[in-house]
Amino acid sequence: MAQQEHPAVTRFREYLRINTMQPKPDYQKCVDFLAAQATELGLAYKVVESAPGILNIFITLEGTDPSLPSILLNSHTDVVPVFREKWSCDPFEAIKRDDGYILARGAQDMKCVGWSYFEAIRALLAKGWKPKRTVHMSFVADEEIGGQLGMKLLVNRQEFKDLNVGFALDEGIASEKDTIRVFYGERAPWWVKVVSTGQTGHGSQLIIEDNATLKLMKVINKFMDYRADQEYKLIHGIDGRKVELGDVNTINLTMLNAGVQFNVVPQDAWAGFDVRVSPRTDINEFKNMLIEMAESEPGVKLEFVTFFGSNKLTPIDDGNQWWETVTKVAKQHNISLEPEIFPAATDSRYLREIGIPAFGISYLKNVPILLHDHDERIHEDQFLEGIPFYSNLIEQLAEL
């Protein structure tokens, strides 16, 4: 006879079945589900609409000393689109294969984390636990497209200020090794457009002086030289020290546009870049360097489509109580931690920007990294293994 499924896994799969895929996430269904689950646990909640139709929910377990800054367990509810034909199953059915893997969009990024918080709180409540600090779970919208209508607005809302957050947990990335990665900072994400204008004319002519595409290509080449230099550092290390992606800056050419007809020299040309700036780099110096590289060409302008001007790190030295607690709990669970800088962007950057210390941890080890990938999955045993880790962590963080 087939073994009965653990009820935590059943609930997790229910959460995975809610289609919160960008660009049309069903936020209503999502917050209704979370509100019902909160009510079942006797927890108070507040739904906050950060922008029209952008629904977020805060779920609260009040501490015995509510005057202390609280612990925030943050997760985002939206997920990225899928290439349906590349999946072996419906990404919103959350099927469980015979080998125990649950396949769904959001299985790793990051409904597993949000749901682990929920099950951890459930387990703590079941043993009659009352935290000293208030613990909030925030399930927020819009992260996958930059959080401009989600966390960016939320942190300025009175409802958020009322949470009085002192420390936050958020998402990490899976590890292919037997380690849990802890992200204590991230690179500032910029989307940059370089726009070049010049002289138009007949495509048969050699317009040399003021040629929009030629000038754009010069800028692209300068950017690519910088990119190559960073790539070298990533491969060979800096001053004999091994570095990770989060320690270097990256520039990727992600968009290119010019031209109206084959025999017309374009008057305008532009290129779009995804730029990530490491906290190891002075953000203003880097910004000026990019502008200088682009705008030293006449008629070329650099525009920021998105700009984030801060990449604060959460301290991980001895004496930092949050870090000490994370390391202590990891030891108790025989887990080795790898502190790192997040190569991409999460909502944690909005928290760190306003001075809230935050760590990004997803309890996913010895697994392929499948965020944003086809057949995203997590093994049910691994999901279950994470719950006592999170409950122990939450319990000890809330006692500080």
Ligand SMILES: CSCC[C@H](NC=O)C(=O)O
């Ligand atoms: C400019 S904000 C972009 C946020 C996005 N976050 C997840 O993938 C990222 O590309 O890192």
Ligand SMILES: [Zn+2]
């Ligand atoms: Zn995510």
Ligand SMILES: [Zn+2]
């Ligand atoms: Zn993501």
